[in-house]
Amino acid sequence: MSPPLAGEIVAPPIPEYLKKVYWWAYLHPKAVHLFEREWLVNLILWGNYQPLCDAALADLRGAGQQRILQVACVYGDLTERLLGLMEPQSRLDVIDVAPIQLDNLQKKLAPDTRLHLHQQDSRSLSFAEGSFDRTLLFFLLHEQPEEVRRATLAEALRVTRPGGKVVIVDYHRPLPGHPLYLVMKMILGTLEPFALDLWRQEIRDYLPPTANLVSFDKVTSFRGLYQKIVIQP
Numbered sequence: 001m002s003p004p005l006a007g008e009i010v011a012p013p014i015p016e017y018l019k020k021v022y023w024w025a026y027l028h029p030k031a032v033h034l035f036e037r038e039w040l041v042n043l044i045l046w047g048n049y050q051p052l053c054d055a056a057l058a059d060l061r062g063a064g065q066q067r068i069l070q071v072a073c074v075y076g077d078l079t080e081r082l083l084g085l086m087e088p089q090s091r092l093d094v095i096d097v098a099p100i101q102l103d104n105l106q107k108k109l110a111p112d113t114r115l116h117l118h119q120q121d122s123r124s125l126s127f128a129e130g131s132f133d134r135t136l137l138f139f140l141l142h143e144q145p146e147e148v149r150r151a152t153l154a155e156a157l158r159v160t161r162p163g164g165k166v167v168i169v170d171y172h173r174p175l176p177g178h179p180l181y182l183v184m185k186m187i188l189g190t191l192e193p194f195a196l197d198l199w200r201q202e203i204r205d206y207l208p209p210t211a212n213l214v215s216f217d218k219v220t221s222f223r224g225l226y227q228k229i230v231i232q233p
């Protein structure tokens, strides 16, 4: 892990919702062993893992010496692909609140001086305002209770420079008649108690009311089940 930043001296505790709801997916060593398989992540996303990664990466690539923040680790090869697109002088910071996830990410990536890992909670990041050109949240918000989701979005906007981009990929309410509508409603309603919030409400509704945005663009895919949002603060 990278040396602590100012304000990062004390490692944040694992949030209660993560311990209670997602221990089986992110915290247990056997979970990491089980889920760190791209075919399984792809199955969970109904074959859409690579298209969803492509959609995120399309808004993260760009000329120059970029500084990118990935908020939370992701199973599969998204971070590796992101590094593959970045210039030699760029820098990628990845935060996660779970040390086991940061260790797993470190192990699956080749050593890279552009990569910096930090144990941080997305609710209160130890980065200065406007530190990043791009900030990525990939399937994080649906796993967070509403107040955590609001704080995460506020922090993502705070640490992204004006004119930069916050890129969000997550679940969305599918179109009526979607063949997976009922199956997904049952799966998310059973295993992921905060996820259906994103079916009921727009991510825009969770942004700070005072947020001053240059632009806010949303596209959906797979007949509405997934969304990508690109915000320019």
Ligand SMILES: C[S@@+](CC[C@H](N)C(=O)[O-])C[C@H]1O[C@@H](n2cnc3c(N)ncnc32)[C@H](O)[C@@H]1O
Pocket (backbone or CB within 6 Å): 015, 018, 026, 041, 071, 072, 073, 074, 075, 076, 095, 096, 097, 098, 101, 120, 121, 122, 123, 138, 139, 140, 143, 144, 148
């Ligand atoms: C990005 S999300 C979901 C990713 C997606 N399901 C996948 O892996 O393909 C999972 C990560 O979010 C992290 N996480 C959840 N709440 C967090 C928080 N408040 N701060 C930082 N990381 C958090 C978990 O520890 C986990 O590593």
